[in-house]
Amino acid sequence: xxxxxxxxxxxxxxxxxxxxxxxxxxxxxxxxxxxxxxxxxxxxxxxxxxxxxxxxxxxxxxxxxxxxxxxxxxxxxxxxxxxxxxxxxxxxxxxxxxxxxxxxxxxxxxxxxxxxxxxxxxxxxxxxxxxxxxxxxxxxxxxxxxxxxxxxxxxxxxxxxxxxxxxxxxxxxxxxxxxxxxxxxxxxxxxxxxxxxxxxxxxxxxxxxxxxxxxxxxxxxxxxxxxxxxxxxxxxxxxxxxxxxxxxxxxxxxxxxxxxxxxxxxxxxxxxxxxxxxxxxxxxxxxxxxxxxxxxxxxxxxxxxxxxxxxxxxxxxxxxxxxxxxxxxxxxxxxxxx
Numbered sequence: 215x216x217x218x219x220x221x222x223x224x225x226x227x228x229x230x231x232x233x234x235x236x237x238x239x240x241x242x243x244x245x246x247x248x249x250x251x252x253x254x255x256x257x258x259x260x261x262x263x264x265x266x267x268x269x270x271x272x273x274x275x276x277x278x279x280x281x282x283x284x285x286x287x288x289x290x291x292x293x294x295x296x297x298x299x300x301x302x303x304x305x306x307x308x309x310x311x312x313x314x315x316x317x318x319x320x321x322x323x324x325x326x327x328x329x330x331x332x333x334x335x336x337x338x339x340x341x342x343x344x345x346x347x348x349x350x351x352x353x354x355x356x357x358x359x360x361x362x363x364x365x366x367x368x369x370x371x372x373x374x375x376x377x378x379x380x381x382x383x384x385x386x387x388x389x390x391x392x393x394x395x396x397x398x399x400x401x402x403x404x405x406x407x408x409x410x411x412x413x414x415x416x417x418x419x420x421x422x423x424x425x426x427x428x429x430x431x432x433x434x435x436x437x438x439x440x441x442x443x444x445x446x447x448x449x450x451x452x453x454x455x456x457x458x459x460x461x462x463x464x465x466x467x468x469x470x471x472x473x474x475x476x477x478x479x480x481x482x483x484x485x486x487x488x489x490x491x492x493x494x495x496x497x498x499x500x501x502x503x504x505x506x507x508x509x510x511x512x513x514x515x516x517x518x519x520x521x522x523x524x525x526x527x528x529x530x531x532x533x534x535x536x537x538x539x540x541x542x543x544x545x546x547x548x549x550x551x552x
Contacts, residue, residue, distance in 0.1 A: 236523045237547035240275040248540035249292040250391045251531035258299045262291030275548050283325045293341050293391035305341045307388035313338035339386040340394035350421045352394045355380035362421045378424040381410035390491040390529035392442035407439020429478040432466025442492045449474045452516040454503050456488035461506045470516040481517045485510040497535045498551040
């Protein structure tokens with residue numbers, strides 16, 4: 215048997231195993247909409263949602279504890295980055311002071327208010343950490359420039375003096391904490407939406423300077439553009455989105471890159487509609503996209519897609535090949551790619 219044929223057969227077998235799986239529902243113990251999820255290990259994960267709500271599991275999702283951050287009933291926690299079963303950041307999204315950043319170091323018993331958005335027209339979208347000391351926070355444009363905050367000690371945050379220039383009516387989406395993606399020690403990308411959006415910005419110096427390229431994702435209204443993007447450890451990446459008011463419309467909902475985001479193209483097939491999150495599972499070489507009309511899988515670097523679950527989810531969080539998805543009315547589910 216040739217090595218090429220053996221490789222093809224291995225991919226076929228792996229694809230069959232993945233395609234045969236689906237999300238396994240878990241009991242979240244809440245009915246609020248959930249928008250953010252961060253996995254620390256196959257046992258530990260945190261989630262965030264509306265009305266100041268956060269969730270935590272330390273047993274792989276067999277049980278979820280639910281809490282509300284004191285004084286944050288108006289907060290919509292769309293982004294979360296967890297470090298351990300004790301420590302996590304929670305980011306609320308909203309206009310002006312509704313965008314806030316909290317941190318806990320005692321498993322959610324107490325939360326410290328780290329900072330509040332002081333820009334009346336500002337709106338924070340996503341937060342990610344390269345490591346426990348270095349991280350980046352993305353906000354919508356204020357005075358024509360995207361807002362970039364960074365930390366070098368994991369505690370104090372500093373606004374970059376000159377964020378990347380935005381086009382008129384361009385912004386980012388706070389749908390799943392994945393319009394921003396980080397990799398390595400200082401590399402970051404973020405995707406945009408709006409009538410002039412569907413662009414991808416890239417930084418290789420921790421958010422101090424940025425380059426930008428256009429993508430073929432739809433950007434025909436303020437509701438359309440890139441909602442999520444992810445990259446492999448190599449050069450492949452996928453950006454998903456579409457128009458969140460036209461959830462079943464797959465037109466312009468995906469683009470792929472094979473040169474680390476320098477150029478983007480439309481793949482052979484597309485997911486089944488608007489998608490709010492995309493993740494890559496390195497161990498199984500699998501891509502998963504999810505949104506309000508279901509989830510789709512690709513095992514060929516995003517070129518072809520197959521639906522595998524029809525439930526609605528907003529965001530995903532994985533560690534290795536195991537992870538969770540969260541969605542409307544407290545929906546939470548587990549997946550392990552075998």
